[in-house]
Amino acid sequence: MKLTSLRIITANIKTLVQFFEQVTGSSAQWYTDDFAELVTGTATLAIGSTRTMSLFGEGLVTPASNNSVIIEFRVANVDEEFERIKYLIDNIVQEPTTMPWGNRSLLFRDPDGNLINFFTPVTADAIKKFS
Structure with a gap:
């Protein structure tokens, strides 16, 4: 088994992606307006908007908590x-x-x-x- 990524769900995806781009010095790869990834040498930090969670079910996460x-x-x-x-x-x-x-x-x-x-x-x- 190999840990591949960690995903943060946020209500403010643009703000959070921009923050991580600035502090890591990496550019995010945007796949949709609701999902981006910052790839490092060992793992990926994925950032998704709350809208992405509707694909899994409702009420599963509470952003910023x-x-x-x-x-x-x-x-x-x-x-x-x-x-x-x-x-x-x-x-x-x-x-x-x-x-x-x-x-x-x-x-x-x-x-x-x-x-x-x-x-x-x-x-x-x-x-x-x-x-």
């Missing part, structure tokens, strides 16, 4: 990324900090309130884990 999932991106240098994106982010939860498990981590929220973690492995064990 995530309180338990963190979307994580491994970056080459979290401190440099912070300097690049800090003016794009309205809600920085934690500036770059080295965590006990060896990653240097920047935690912030996207426009829907989802937690986003940019991290860089910095200890020998953490670097080994991701090599």
Whole structure:
């Protein structure tokens, strides 16, 4: 089994896609007005409007209500990324900090309130884990 993508359902797809394009430096591939994807080297971040959920059934999701999932991106240098994106982010939860498990981590929220973690492995064990 291989995790392929993570999908965020939003009521404001254009705003959310633009935000992720800016913070990741990637361009989204739009398939319809209601669905876009940002492809990374390891997985895809899919973003769908609430209208896409009608294909699965009604009342399955509540946009902008995530309180338990963190979307994580491994970056080459979290401190440099912070300097690049800090003016794009309205809600920085934690500036770059080295965590006990060896990653240097920047935690912030996207426009829907989802937690986003940019991290860089910095200890020998953490670097080994991701090599």
